[in-house]
Amino acid sequence: MPQPSKLSLELAASLAAAAAAVAVFIKLVRRRKSGPGCPPPGPAGFPIVGNLFDLPVNDPWRIYQAWSAQYGSDVVHMRVFGTHMLVINSAKAASELLGRRSAKYSDRPHMPMIQDTIGLSWHFAFMPYGDLWRQHRRLFVQHAHAFDNQNQTKWTKIFLQNLLSTPDDFMEHIQHLASGASLEATFGLQVQPSGQPDPFIGAAKLVVQSIVEAGIFGTYLVDFFPWLRRLPFFSFKKQAAIWRAASDVAAHVPWDLTKKAMESGDFLPSAASVVLSDNEADETVSRQVMAAMFANGSAATVSAIATFILAMVLYPDIQRAAQAEIDKVVPERLPDLTDEHNLPYLTAIIREIGRWNPVAPFAFPHALSADDSYNGYHLKAGTVVIPNSWAILHDPTVYPDPEKFDPSRFLTSDGRINTLVKDPEAVWGYGRRVCPGRKVATSEMFLALAGILKVFDIRPAVSEKGEILLPAGDYEGGLLRYPKPFKCSIRPRSTKLAVLLQ
Numbered sequence: 001m002p003q004p005s006k007l008s009l010e011l012a013a014s015l016a017a018a019a020a021a022v023a024v025f026i027k028l029v030r031r032r033k034s035g036p037g038c039p040p041p042g043p044a045g046f047p048i049v050g051n052l053f054d055l056p057v058n059d060p061w062r063i064y065q066a067w068s069a070q071y072g073s074d075v076v077h078m079r080v081f082g083t084h085m086l087v088i089n090s091a092k093a094a095s096e097l098l099g100r101r102s103a104k105y106s107d108r109p110h111m112p113m114i115q116d117t118i119g120l121s122w123h124f125a126f127m128p129y130g131d132l133w134r135q136h137r138r139l140f141v142q143h144a145h146a147f148d149n150q151n152q153t154k155w156t157k158i159f160l161q162n163l164l165s166t167p168d169d170f171m172e173h174i175q176h177l178a179s180g181a182s183l184e185a186t187f188g189l190q191v192q193p194s195g196q197p198d199p200f201i202g203a204a205k206l207v208v209q210s211i212v213e214a215g216i217f218g219t220y221l222v223d224f225f226p227w228l229r230r231l232p233f234f235s236f237k238k239q240a241a242i243w244r245a246a247s248d249v250a251a252h253v254p255w256d257l258t259k260k261a262m263e264s265g266d267f268l269p270s271a272a273s274v275v276l277s278d279n280e281a282d283e284t285v286s287r288q289v290m291a292a293m294f295a296n297g298s299a300a301t302v303s304a305i306a307t308f309i310l311a312m313v314l315y316p317d318i319q320r321a322a323q324a325e326i327d328k329v330v331p332e333r334l335p336d337l338t339d340e341h342n343l344p345y346l347t348a349i350i351r352e353i354g355r356w357n358p359v360a361p362f363a364f365p366h367a368l369s370a371d372d373s374y375n376g377y378h379l380k381a382g383t384v385v386i387p388n389s390w391a392i393l394h395d396p397t398v399y400p401d402p403e404k405f406d407p408s409r410f411l412t413s414d415g416r417i418n419t420l421v422k423d424p425e426a427v428w429g430y431g432r433r434v435c436p437g438r439k440v441a442t443s444e445m446f447l448a449l450a451g452i453l454k455v456f457d458i459r460p461a462v463s464e465k466g467e468i469l470l471p472a473g474d475y476e477g478g479l480l481r482y483p484k485p486f487k488c489s490i491r492p493r494s495t496k497l498a499v500l501l502q
């Protein structure tokens, strides 16, 4: 065997010494100061880029939750290219910071991709906290009652009829329900029948897709370096141009059509028609608020209803228990909103859907508008605040066995809503930014779920060979999550019940 030369031994020793020096250097520069007066703990970063390489790509909510255990703090801190980021991992910290101190935590970070490149700055969900946002939100709240009982009952029936005719297209029918109800309530306009191309649904889906993909702060480097968007060769511009066109359609076309219809005297009453009749209303603000109402009305409920169908495939006993409750309370007709308080099991299912697979695991990003401190840690004005709703809703000390879909966790042993178990309010976001469409969404979900359970059985799909095909239960998306496409069988429980849909 050849002996190593003196030169190669010296070279190996020098390389080992250099590697050790680099390791010591990295350890030194990555050491974080911690303790009172410092930012909360978190992973050590590198010079200049900070924690860029720590930003998790897959299921970041799980990783941030694990960091809390690792660093022994319910809030964790990162810094990326000088931008401070705070992740809130507990209900206690969320209630203290986003709730009690909401005057400081209701701002949104500047997100150049969403606000400037895609052009969604007209949408008050992305506006900085201030008078303009307040004006938009007030107008939304004043007119959200356009999603009234008549609107929601009508669209639920259309939805159930669509399910009866082409059950395999259930995802399209859910989108059609949400967008159809929303377009009519907001603008008095009608979508095409489910399954046919529709310009409004098309635009709403693209706007929602842009929010899904670009809504988590830091997904695009341009969030840290706004000047990047001025460079011609960045690939994100091509996709952003498609989203921007959809955002323009949503922000102008339905409003202009409603205006024209009103001028001709042939229009359906809607939130927009009421605002348009008010001579005092600011036209730009009104147009933008109506567009936000339509766009958001087309978004999160779609995911929640799809999650319900997924849960019913995976948990047949829960489906049967819910059907038994409905059959007992409403034997001969479709359930309506007056039945809600008599159907605690269904109420528990709605709560559990939001908790089990929250549509918005990080809510929307908030921003801190003035210096603050928490548990002795210093928090700098301008910090991007990420509420980890997923971690809050999967806290095993509040919701034991959190990965399991189990509506009975919200019930007493005699079947009533257990007021001692925390209502999973984190589903709806926080403080002054809490979802203003919560009531609309809850009643839309109640009607859709109750109607499905009354008329249909949801079962796993069966392959040509007779094998049962259980969905994996995977999700896709970013700021908003949707179940990945899955197959199932949706069939009427009986011909007698199908007649209820005529």
Ligand code: HEM
Pocket: 124, 125, 126, 137, 140, 292, 293, 296, 297, 298, 300, 301, 304, 359, 360, 363, 364, 365, 426, 427, 428, 429, 430, 431, 432, 433, 434, 435, 436, 437, 438, 440, 441
């Ligand atoms: C299951 C359905 C829904 C869920 C889970 C949901 C959840 C949320 C969440 C988590 C936020 C962010 C709150 C925060 O920043 O802390 C939000 C904001 C918002 N939601 Fe919803 N939402 C739903 C349905 C709706 C519907 C149907 C509408 C409209 C009709 C709507 C309109 C809005 C608007 C306009 C905002 C922005 C509020 C602001 O920034 O001031 N949402 N929603």
